[in-house]
Amino acid sequence: MNKVDVSNELTHLVNGTNTYHNLSVPQLVEKVLERKEGVLTASGAVRATTGKYTGRSPKDKFIVEEASIKDKIDWGTVNQPISEEVFEKLYVKVIEHLKKKNEIFVFKGFAGADVRYRLPIQVVNEFAWHNLFAHQLFIRPETDNDLENYDTKEAFTIVSAPTFKADPSVDGTNSEAFIMLSFEKRIVLIGGTEYAGEMKKSIFSVMNFLLPENNILSMHCSANVGQEGDVALFFGLSGTGKTTLSADPKRRLIGDDEHGWSNSGVFNIEGGCYAKCIGLSREKEPQIFDAIRFGSVLENVVLDDESRVPDYDNAFFTENTRAAYPIEAIDNIVKPSLAGHPNTIIFLTADAFGVLPPISKLTKEQAMYHFLSGYTSKLAGTERGITSPQTTFSTCFGSPFLPLQATRYAEMLGQKIDEHNVQVFLVNTGWTGGEYGVGSRMKLSYTRAMVQAALEGELENVETIQDNVFGLHIPLQVPGVPDEVLQPVKTWDNEDAYYKKAKELAEAFKDNFKKFSNVSEAIVKQGGPIV
Incomplete structure (x- = not known):
């Protein structure tokens, strides 16, 4: 199968009669509830669970070994190679799997708050709650003009089919789950895992390749700006206090996790936040706590059966409980999400x-x-x-x-x-x-x-x-x-x-x-x- 065939397969899927495009948040919430993919919490957020995969699956992540990028990638245990043949055969299976579904959900948006460097992205989901996640985490089109100027050929597409399980002996994967990134075909193929964070981090991996190629430093950090326009970056791994210290009432948030640094300044790559919420309380982290409302997505958080009040201290499903919400749910932000x-x-x-x-x-x-x-x-x-x-x-x-x-x-x-x-x-x-x-x-x-x-x-x-x-x-x-x-x-x-x-x-x-x-x-x- 060649590149044109892959493109046509995707076009037919996205333009199918069973496909919903850029549904609003209320419409997606209705779909989540109608399809019984999640439940409403007391604050109006959607709560979904992700089964056996409650975090990223790094051993199941691959980059397709293609001629144009082969000599640029730092191959190894992080960036595992997979052949084009293996990718394309699995891709066709996933597309056929999705064609049989009664409903498919598509989000068109962007990565990169600076319009000069933003990447068009398209997210094709089997689950409505995954599409709601994408809607909240990536940058949403604000006007019809945004989508009129949307370049489908330049877009990176995520194709996510959680209920498609790979057979390692046949499909060349390490397990039933797979996350495959093809730079030439501009496709991220995800299957076998319901963990929504794979979509977010796949696009970050894409930007970590594309931005440096354009002389823009991509960074895993939070960023805020002071009253005098002074900009600060905070780098740190889990447990170091990055979220706590960058959430400063005297400073406005640019973004909490992924940024680019161009010749003009810093810009947020995302349009939302994906916060860990184990142990969350209004006293400790009021901004995050109050952001979890209608339209937000809670992942693997335990709820009280009757009141549907989240128990953020309960790690029954995982320690890696998460909340996804648009950056606008935080009061003290820079809009658009860029600064000097x-x-x-x-x-x-x-x-x-x-x-x-x-x-x-x-x-x-x-x-x-x-x-x-x-x-x-x-x-x-x-x-x-x-x-x-x-x-x-x-x-x-x-x-x-x-x-x-x-x-x-x-x-x-x-x-x-x-x-x-x-x-x-x-x-x-x-x-x-x-x-x-x-x-x-x-x-x-x-x-x-x-x-x-x-x-x-x-x-x-x-x-x-x-x-x-x-x-x-x-x-x-x-x-x-x-x-x-x-x-x-x-x-x-x-x-x-x-x-x-x-x-x-x-x-x-x-x-x-x-x-x-x-x-x-x-x-x-x-x-x-x-x-």
Whole structure:
């Protein structure tokens, strides 16, 4: 089967008599309830469950090995190759599967809030609630003119068929589930999994390929803007406080997860938010809590049988409970979701070893080193068999979604830091006074004070001392934070124990960094630990 055949198959499906195009939120909610795909919660949100797949399935994700992109992809365990033949045979099966359905749902919209760089996307769904998810997570057309100018040939199409189960022995997959990305055919093929997040992250993977090709840095981060127009980026893995710290009542949200940085500034890739909601409360995260209303989608959240009130503390289905809602559900936002060049970048880590400074200023080389490292730690007790903190490294704070060599993204970041004189800080929201189980978690009030000082430029010319293990530059004073908290060695009772743990983490950094064979010597020597 050639490219034209694939295109025609899709056209026939999308234009079928059983297909609904760009239904409104109320229409989609009605369909979800009519088809018994989900239920209404007390706040008016739709709750759906996803069966056995309650998170992403990285071992089932593939990129089609095509001539035009073959030499550009960073092939490996993250970007697994699949042949064009395997993709096309499975694609035909999925299309035939969907043709037999009574109803198919199509959403046409965009990825990228900056109209100069936005990508037309088309989402073809077997489930109405998946189409509602796509409607809320991607950028919605605001006028008829938006769709009149929609270029179908340029669009990337997601074809999602959760009830189609692959046969690995016949279809060449690793399991019944599959997520396959074809850059030449501009198709994402998803089957065997009901987890809606696969759609969101597939388009992010697409943008992580396309944007750098156009000299735009794609980033897995949140972004906000202050009253003076100053822009801040927050990078951090799960549990580091990215959502909490970027949701600032004094600053407007640009976006909470995916951004591009062009020659004009920063723009949100998405039109919505996909927030973890385990343990959610109005007291801790009022913006997210109040955003979950009519039109929002709750994934795998336990409800009270009678009242339909969500129990956000209940992890019966999974710890990875999620809420999807349009960014307009947040009051304090930038609309459209774009702003100027960043003034400040914050890398967040939750160091359970208790040895990284609570805040440190980074040189450009250190920024690139820590961006490539993407460090945080798993805590003892979170997984069976873990009795002490475990180091976790996720390249560029988003390794599962990077099709290109990691150094490509780091080099672009370094260039932009230089070009725009960006201040970069590493903020440790983890432990102080000892490792997990001995010390205590850094007070949120201290972390907020440090972040605020960084954002307001109060640390630009402050006196610093260099950490003698990691080489980081530690401010000697930060308003609202006791001086002794700033230098981790001073918070430990036993100095020898501190240095033992610090050197242990430093070695982990260096071991992890060995995988970057094409990094400049300056980053290796000037960016990482100095012991």
